[in-house]
Amino acid sequence: MTTTPGADPTMAHRIGEQTVTVLGPDGSPLAGAEVTVAQRRHAFGFGNIGFDFIPLANDEHALDPKEVETFGGASIEQLERLAELWLDVFNTATLPFYWGRFEPVRGRPDTGRLRRTAQWFADRDVDLKGHPLVWHTVTAPWLLDLSTTEVEQVQRQRITRDVTDFTGLIDTWDAINEAVIMPVFDKEDNGITRLCRAKGRIATVRMAFEEARAANPDATLLLNDFDMSTAYECLIEGVLEGGVQPDVLGLQSHMHQGYWGEEKTLGIIDRFARFGMPIHFTETTLLSGHAMPSELKDLNDYQIPDWPSTPEGEERQADEVVRHYRTLLSHPSVEAITYWGLTDDGMWLGAPGGFVRKDGTPKPAYDALRGLVKGDWWYAPTTMRTGADGTITVRGWYGDYEVAARGETATFGLDRTGTAEVRLG
Amino acid sequence: MTTTPGADPTMAHRIGEQTVTVLGPDGSPLAGAEVTVAQRRHAFGFGNIGFDFIPLANDEHALDPKEVETFGGASIEQLERLAELWLDVFNTATLPFYWGRFEPVRGRPDTGRLRRTAQWFADRDVDLKGHPLVWHTVTAPWLLDLSTTEVEQVQRQRITRDVTDFTGLIDTWDAINEAVIMPVFDKEDNGITRLCRAKGRIATVRMAFEEARAANPDATLLLNDFDMSTAYECLIEGVLEGGVQPDVLGLQSHMHQGYWGEEKTLGIIDRFARFGMPIHFTETTLLSGHAMPSELKDLNDYQIPDWPSTPEGEERQADEVVRHYRTLLSHPSVEAITYWGLTDDGMWLGAPGGFVRKDGTPKPAYDALRGLVKGDWWYAPTTMRTGADGTITVRGWYGDYEVAARGETATFGLDRTGTAEVRLG
Numbered sequence: 001m002t003t004t005p006g007a008d009p010t011m012a013h014r015i016g017e018q019t020v021t022v023l024g025p026d027g028s029p030l031a032g033a034e035v036t037v038a039q040r041r042h043a044f045g046f047g048n049i050g051f052d053f054i055p056l057a058n059d060e061h062a063l064d065p066k067e068v069e070t071f072g073g074a075s076i077e078q079l080e081r082l083a084e085l086w087l088d089v090f091n092t093a094t095l096p097f098y099w100g101r102f103e104p105v106r107g108r109p110d111t112g113r114l115r116r117t118a119q120w121f122a123d124r125d126v127d128l129k130g131h132p133l134v135w136h137t138v139t140a141p142w143l144l145d146l147s148t149t150e151v152e153q154v155q156r157q158r159i160t161r162d163v164t165d166f167t168g169l170i171d172t173w174d175a176i177n178e179a180v181i182m183p184v185f186d187k188e189d190n191g192i193t194r195l196c197r198a199k200g201r202i203a204t205v206r207m208a209f210e211e212a213r214a215a216n217p218d219a220t221l222l223l224n225d226f227d228m229s230t231a232y233e234c235l236i237e238g239v240l241e242g243g244v245q246p247d248v249l250g251l252q253s254h255m256h257q258g259y260w261g262e263e264k265t266l267g268i269i270d271r272f273a274r275f276g277m278p279i280h281f282t283e284t285t286l287l288s289g290h291a292m293p294s295e296l297k298d299l300n301d302y303q304i305p306d307w308p309s310t311p312e313g314e315e316r317q318a319d320e321v322v323r324h325y326r327t328l329l330s331h332p333s334v335e336a337i338t339y340w341g342l343t344d345d346g347m348w349l350g351a352p353g354g355f356v357r358k359d360g361t362p363k364p365a366y367d368a369l370r371g372l373v374k375g376d377w378w379y380a381p382t383t384m385r386t387g388a389d390g391t392i393t394v395r396g397w398y399g400d401y402e403v404a405a406r407g408e409t410a411t412f413g414l415d416r417t418g419t420a421e422v423r424l425g
Numbered sequence: 426m427t428t429t430p431g432a433d434p435t436m437a438h439r440i441g442e443q444t445v446t447v448l449g450p451d452g453s454p455l456a457g458a459e460v461t462v463a464q465r466r467h468a469f470g471f472g473n474i475g476f477d478f479i480p481l482a483n484d485e486h487a488l489d490p491k492e493v494e495t496f497g498g499a500s501i502e503q504l505e506r507l508a509e510l511w512l513d514v515f516n517t518a519t520l521p522f523y524w525g526r527f528e529p530v531r532g533r534p535d536t537g538r539l540r541r542t543a544q545w546f547a548d549r550d551v552d553l554k555g556h557p558l559v560w561h562t563v564t565a566p567w568l569l570d571l572s573t574t575e576v577e578q579v580q581r582q583r584i585t586r587d588v589t590d591f592t593g594l595i596d597t598w599d600a601i602n603e604a605v606i607m608p609v610f611d612k613e614d615n616g617i618t619r620l621c622r623a624k625g626r627i628a629t630v631r632m633a634f635e636e637a638r639a640a641n642p643d644a645t646l647l648l649n650d651f652d653m654s655t656a657y658e659c660l661i662e663g664v665l666e667g668g669v670q671p672d673v674l675g676l677q678s679h680m681h682q683g684y685w686g687e688e689k690t691l692g693i694i695d696r697f698a699r700f701g702m703p704i705h706f707t708e709t710t711l712l713s714g715h716a717m718p719s720e721l722k723d724l725n726d727y728q729i730p731d732w733p734s735t736p737e738g739e740e741r742q743a744d745e746v747v748r749h750y751r752t753l754l755s756h757p758s759v760e761a762i763t764y765w766g767l768t769d770d771g772m773w774l775g776a777p778g779g780f781v782r783k784d785g786t787p788k789p790a791y792d793a794l795r796g797l798v799k800g801d802w803w804y805a806p807t808t809m810r811t812g813a814d815g816t817i818t819v820r821g822w823y824g825d826y827e828v829a830a831r832g833e834t835a836t837f838g839l840d841r842t843g844t845a846e847v848r849l850g
Contacts, residue, residue, distance in 0.1 A: 180655050184696060197699070201659060202666045230605050231656035234626060238663020241627045271609060274622070 004266045006273055006331055011377075013332040014044065017395040018414045022386050022403055025425035029390025035405040039379035041091055041125065043398035043415070044329065045280065045336025046373055050093030050121055050128075052342065053083060057120035058113050075345055078360045085356060086342050089370050092127040094282075094338050095170065097162060098138035106142050106154075111165050118169040128170045129338070131282075132177035132224065133159045134208045136185050136192040143191025148198045151191040156211045163215035172220040174250060174282065176208040180227040180235050187298065201235060202242045209244050224250030224282050228268050236275055249275065250282040254340065256292040256299050256351055259320040262327045273333040280336040281328055288317035288363055289352035302349060309344055309352035309363065318364035325372055379414075429691045431698055431756055438757040439469065439802075442820040443839045447811050447828055450850035454815025460830040464804035466516055466550065468823035468840070469754065470705065470761025471798050475518030475546055475553075477767065478508060482545035483538050500770055503785045510781060511767050514795050517552045519707075519763050520595065522587060523563035531567050531579075536590050543594040553595045554763070556707075557602035557649065558584045559633045561610050561617040568616025573623045576616040581636045588640035597645040599675060599707065601633040605652040605660050612723065626660060627667045634669050649675030649707050653693050661700055674700065675707040679765065681717040681724050681776055684745040687752045698758040705761040706753055713742035713788055714777035727774060734769055734777035734788065743789035750797055804839075 020037075024030045055061075056079040095114060096102070103109040118128050134155060143151050163173060178185075182204065183196040196204045205223065212221050223239065223246040225232045236249065249272055253260065260268075272279055288309040292302045328334045341347045343356040355366035379396030386392050394401065394414060402411045403422050410422035445462075449455045479485075481504040520539060521527070528534040543553050559580060568576050588598060603610075607629065608621040621629045630648065637646050648664065648671040650657045661674065674697050678685065685693075697704055713734040717727045753759045766772045768781040780791035804821030811817050819826065819839060827836045828847050835847035 180659060184655060184658070200662050202662050227655070229654065229656055230609060230652070231654055231659050233609070234605060234656050234659035234663060237625050237627050238659060238666050241663050242666040 004270050004331075006270045006333070007266050007327075008332065009326070009330045011329060014329060014377075014397055015395065016398055016414055016416060017393060017418065018412070019391050019393055019419050020403065020412055021389070021391050021419075021421045022405070022410075023390065023421060023423040025408075025423070027423065030386055030405070030424065031388045031390050033386045033390075033405055034383060035386060035392065035403050036381055036383045037379070037392065037394055038381040038402050038404070039396060039399055039414075040402050040411065041400040042373065042377070043400075043413075045092040045127065045338070046090050047092035047094060047129070047336055047338030048086060048090045048342055049096075049338070049340055050086075050117065050126075051096050052346070053079060053086070053093075053120065054113055054117045055079065056083060057117040078343070078345065081360060082342055082356065085362060085366065087124055087126070089355075089366070089373050090126070090339075092129065092336060092338065093121045094129045094131045095121075097130045097132065098135070099140040099158065100138045102162075103140055103158070106140070109162070111162075115166065115169065118166060122169055127172070129172040129174065129222075130162070130166060130170045132174035133162065133212055134175065134179075134192065134204065135177040136182050136190050136196070137178075137188075139190050139192045141190075144189065146191060148195055151195045152199070152207065155192070155195065156207060159208065159211035160215045163212050163219065167216045167219075171216060171218060173212055173222065174224040175212045175221040175246070176205050177224045178226060179205050179223070180225050180231045187300075202238045202244070205235075205239050206242060206244045209246065220247045222246060222248045222250040222280060222282065224252065226252040226254065226283075233271060236272075240275070246277060248278045248280050248335070250280050252283040253281050253324075254283055254285040254299060255320075255324075256285060256287060256302070256349070256353070257294045257296070258291045259286060259324065262323060265324070265327045266331065269328070269331045269333060273331065277333075278335040279331075279333045280338070281334060282336075282338050283340045284324065284337055285340045285348075285351065285353040286317050286320045286324060286365070287351055287353050288313040288365065292351075299349060304350070307350050307352055309357055313352065314363045314365065318368040321365045322368050322372065325369065329377070429695050429756075431695045431758070432691050432752075433757065434751070434755045436754060436802075439754060439822055440820065441823055441839055441841060442818060442843065443837070444816050444818055444844050445828065445837055446814070446816050446844075446846045447830070447835075448815065448846060448848040450833075450848070452848065455811055455830070455849065456813045456815050458811045458815075458830055459808060460811060460817060460828050461806055461808045462804070462817065462819055463806040463827050463829070464821060464824055464839075465827050465836065466825040467798065467802070468825075470517040470552065470763070471515050472517035472519060472554070472761055472763030473511060473515045473767055474521070474763070474765055475511075475542065475551075476521050477771070478504060478511070478518075478545065479538055479542045480504065481508060482542040503768070503770065506785060507767055507781065510787060510791065512549055512551070514780075514791070514798050515551070515764075517554065517761060517763065518546045519554045519556045520546075522555045522557065523560070524565040524583065525563045527587075528565055528583070531565070534587070536587075540591065540594065543591060547594055552597070554597040554599065554647075555587070555591060555595045557599035558587065558637055559600065559604075559617065559629065560602040561607050561615050561621070562603075562613075564615050564617045566615075569614065571616060573620055576620045577624070577632065580617070580620065581632060584633065584636035585640045588637050588644065592641045592644075596641060596643060598637055598647065599649040600637045600646040600671070601630050602649045603651060604630050604648070605650050605656045612725075627663045627669070630660075630664050631667055631669045634671065645672045647671060647673045647675040647705060647707065649677065651677040651679065651708075658696060661697075665700070671702060673703045673705050673760070675705050677708040678706050678749075679708055679710040679724060680745075680749075681710060681712060681727070681774070681778070682719050682721070683716045684711060684749065687748060690749065690752045691756065694753070694756045694758060698756065702758075703760040704756075704758045705763070706759060707761075707763050708765045709749065709762055710765045710773075710776065710778040711742050711745045711749060711790070712776055712778050713738040713790065717776075724774060729775070732775050732777055734782055738777065739788045739790065743793040746790045747793050747797065750794065754802070
């Protein structure tokens, strides 16, 4: 297996051994009792976008195409089944805060619908991330009517408002997206590129982190980019030099032009792991159809009427999904992977990158990923007997667990502390 | 003609009008006198490497191949003729301070030979630049025996020593070369990459500028790179954020894979001109033979036994040289262009990128460039009569001029001040 000094394919860094003291209702250790231990949740973030489920969470039964989010737009009738598939594999959802969609008319943000969607996920034990607070694409068109000074002012206010409005529900944010290209982005005139050209990248990144941090000091804030070249490294160095400390580095990995392979992927992770911050793979796509031509520089330039998922493509996708997830989890710096969509229905660019076909049936990649997340990398329910001191030893994947005995259930976290205590009843 | 808002093909920014008061030997204005005005030198830096002339300046008549500089190694017998060709077009020479060549044995730097070479150029009214003070390629191999802390120490000392030793002769330096790739350069283990990986790019850049500035506060210090992508922009932002102020941005333009064309070139200049610093095109190559395959990422990977200059290639090269120089001079931010070699004999990579063939005869590109530098862009000697107040008006390219009358000659600078005074006799 391809690996690097920074990676460990045995995944030892994701597995711990916990001594759990099981107490009875009276608080004394439950000696010699038969208990069943089961994993409930991964510590690792297995994420996907949750854009599709806004109508479901809001009990909307008609879908105005204009209202469909740019990325993610599955048909209403499929949503309940898709939600089951989603929830069976993923534990972290990214919600859309594209300014141009979230607040197409100044002063009328879509806060209510997004809050209900976030709550819907939270009720199902799913962590949330908001994406993104600052970006030049799909930004508010009305910024073009403002001066650069005013753009900065409203951008700061929007960060404060949205981070505040969602504190407690969404405590992880892509504070800024694609700052490397931001000031030289030339596809479309927009207020954020103007602002970034005037302020510079580092000052724009600082603005995003400053406001988000002030609004929610406990938030986890990401610097996120698709540029895996030395450009992003240089930006990170400059950002750190400028006294801005991201909590997490976000790396995109939309592989519409073909799977990167293990060597390239680990090389990229090693280069960014040098900064000592945790890494999230924030946006991952692997196709079950033909690849986009490699000469295209901007994925958005590829627009075709029909991009089919094929049987061979689906087999390859399943294989690549397994390889990609295995590779990422083998590196201790990676703490989360967010896949960019569940279903081909309404997927970004019309690409067959989902785990589910347009007709709602799961592709092999879905079963393959589930086989890892809930199989190879999952602690299967295990019945055992507590010792004389009421303890059991659980060796498993970091995450949340439950102990059940005599109709009672209690939970504990399997983490690096090595010990836990649960009280039944 | 392709242009951008930042460029002006009329070159108005390079041309000034000067009122020159001509004084006689007694210091009073020389009224109604016939004088001849001639340009002696360009303010713009028309540069080339001066590596070839080290043996000539040192009166060396045998050449040990091991002693030939990595870039530039024309045969001894051609040197006097080459020097004439060189001096007829260029006014600025880059001299080699590749650490691995300059000080192959620790403590035995090649200071004497390089000082004599610098003096040889200075005697011929040529400005000098030293290249480079910090670089990971052709660096001292003995750094590999040192700890990273020691590498930093000797690197700092070497900057101080060499900048000090050449102050007054060489007051312009590439303080650091190719910092974008420096910490991730993986072709060859070397002490500077190790150092840069440990310190980070910005701290390494700061080290270079700190030491060079301290050793020669009046020096012009460049940050130089071949990476024209957003990576270099991000590095520059970070460097400025870190409080390091280069005097000039150096952009390489080795076009072994084909001429960039006007649009790309101006786009690059505009992106870097945003930082408000003067720009030097520090390393330019255009071939008179076939292009290197475009898929190669590192030019050094292309090694062929014979790379001929062809008649069609020479016509194309002459055309591209004219287009490239015209494009660069059309942008007010560009203050110098250094071409990377005069002759194909001993040229870097064996490429036919010179202005002179291996047999010593000039190619069309030589005449084409000379036609610009000493023709289109040159103030032809002009005879005129001073007014009653002893003044003449000279409209010409910024640079050094002379006024001659009655067997006496005096010089003045044509610059942005608009006025000058010369005293004859």
